[in-house]
Amino acid sequence: MPDDSRPITATAPAAKPKAPVDLGAHQGLIDQLRQIVGSDQTMSATDERLFYAEDTYRSLETPLAAVAPGTVDELSRIAAVCGRAGVALVPRGGGMSYTDGYLHTRAASITVDMRRLNKIVEINETDMYVTVECGCTWAELNAALKAKNLRTPYWGPLSGLRAVVGGALSQNSVFFGSGLYGSAVEQCIGLTVVLADGTVQPLGAHAIQNGKPFMKHYGPDMMGLFLADAGAMGMKALATLRLMRRPEHRKHVAFGFSTASAMAGALSAFSREGIAAEAMGFDAGQQSARAVEAKRSFKEDLSTLFKVIETGGILDGIKVAVAGRGYLKDVPYGMHVAIEDKTAEGVAALFKKARKLAKASGGKAMPASITRIVHADPFVPPDSILGPKGERWVPVHCIVPHSQAADMIAKVQALYARYDEAKAKHQVRTGFLLVTVGNYGFLIEPVFFWPDARLAMYDKIMRPEHLARLPVLAADEGARATVLQMREELAALFVQEGAVSMQLGKFYHYDKALKPEAWALLQKMKSVVDPAHIVNPGALKL
Structure with a gap:
């Protein structure tokens, strides 16, 4: 890997999407799509095509159009028409990639665009499963289940206000509930996908001829090929997920640490003992950007406080109000934990054990505001796509076993240090987030903030009032190229160290991470x- 004295060699991503190509010979296809879903659900104007060309980080090619099916039959017909025309199909959910x-x-x-396929088909309280169309957001699903005192074990990412079920099953995902129950795909027991030729393919529990979709494994697991596939194998239409009763009791606890390795040791101990529904750790850079410097109005802070009181009681509200945000300024590494159980006694026992384990790793108790606020308002608008100073933001991540966690964090920090000169020159800020996954995985998410021009798509997905608080920055290709090269080097490091990743998309070096025999089989499939x-x-x- 280069040291920071070498010039940046990566080419910066384009500041804006490529100009759309003339529809020309494809106009007939667009007309056929309009006949399937209607003109109002077929987006082929220039500004619409440019919007669908971007994710939250960059753009590649600009599509001919976007189409939004409202039924599985419409999705099937779209695939068949595009297949005959030899035109690629790219599924898109909430747009948070x-x-x-x-x-x-x-x-x-x-x-x-899958977001019109958003119906909750069945909530089965007797057999404990829910079947949902894959364009349903996690926020919508959670609200419907909460009314029945139910939830899925993993119940969504922080971006769940926009992120959809199908996106999480395609990219895989962790956060709410992941400390105990693992990732999104581990909750799926049945799936219906639409293949490239329009075939509607039932998988897992959906493949049973006569019966309810209550059990995933009945013969070979063909569904696995279509989970965490980044949408490469087919377009997800329907999913059935496991259900559980909502835990009735919750406590929050937080600790400060002087070193990353000490915090990592505590997180791993919590994970192995099954203590936390969610356990996350921040270094000072991430903590500052996401908590200390956060741009929020007094009205928003007051609204959040009321939500904390509503969900956790007046005592939780008082604790959050008294703590404020300033207490995090002098915390090098902060660990924030939510503990839940069916009984108050169970939560109390886990809470006591948590304090003992954290103390053994050198942790010092501090206000537990972060997880209180997160649980009070779990699915918030995606305003964090920009940093608190109006900077661009992008992460990258890997998951390692607990035995490799401290070493991998040290390697990430060493890479950051090698780029100190370039980071200072281009005002690039770095940090990292740590999250435990079940009792087996340790997620490390390096994050980058850098001054650069906004993408046009931000105007459509971020709140105008939040954008108005942030400065508008000029394009900076040097900063953009620095971040790109650091991300690429981290992706290569993850492969070298045998780490795994979710949200593979088209970025991670999945082809290099697999053994040749496994990669060859995937290509055949x-x-x-x-x-x-x-x-x-x-x-x-692929």
């Missing part, structure tokens, strides 16, 4: 379900 997940690698391609390679070409590096 930053790893090129729904970006286009061909100009002759169509975005399939892609050719079986998508012979012409028209479903999200480039995803998984």
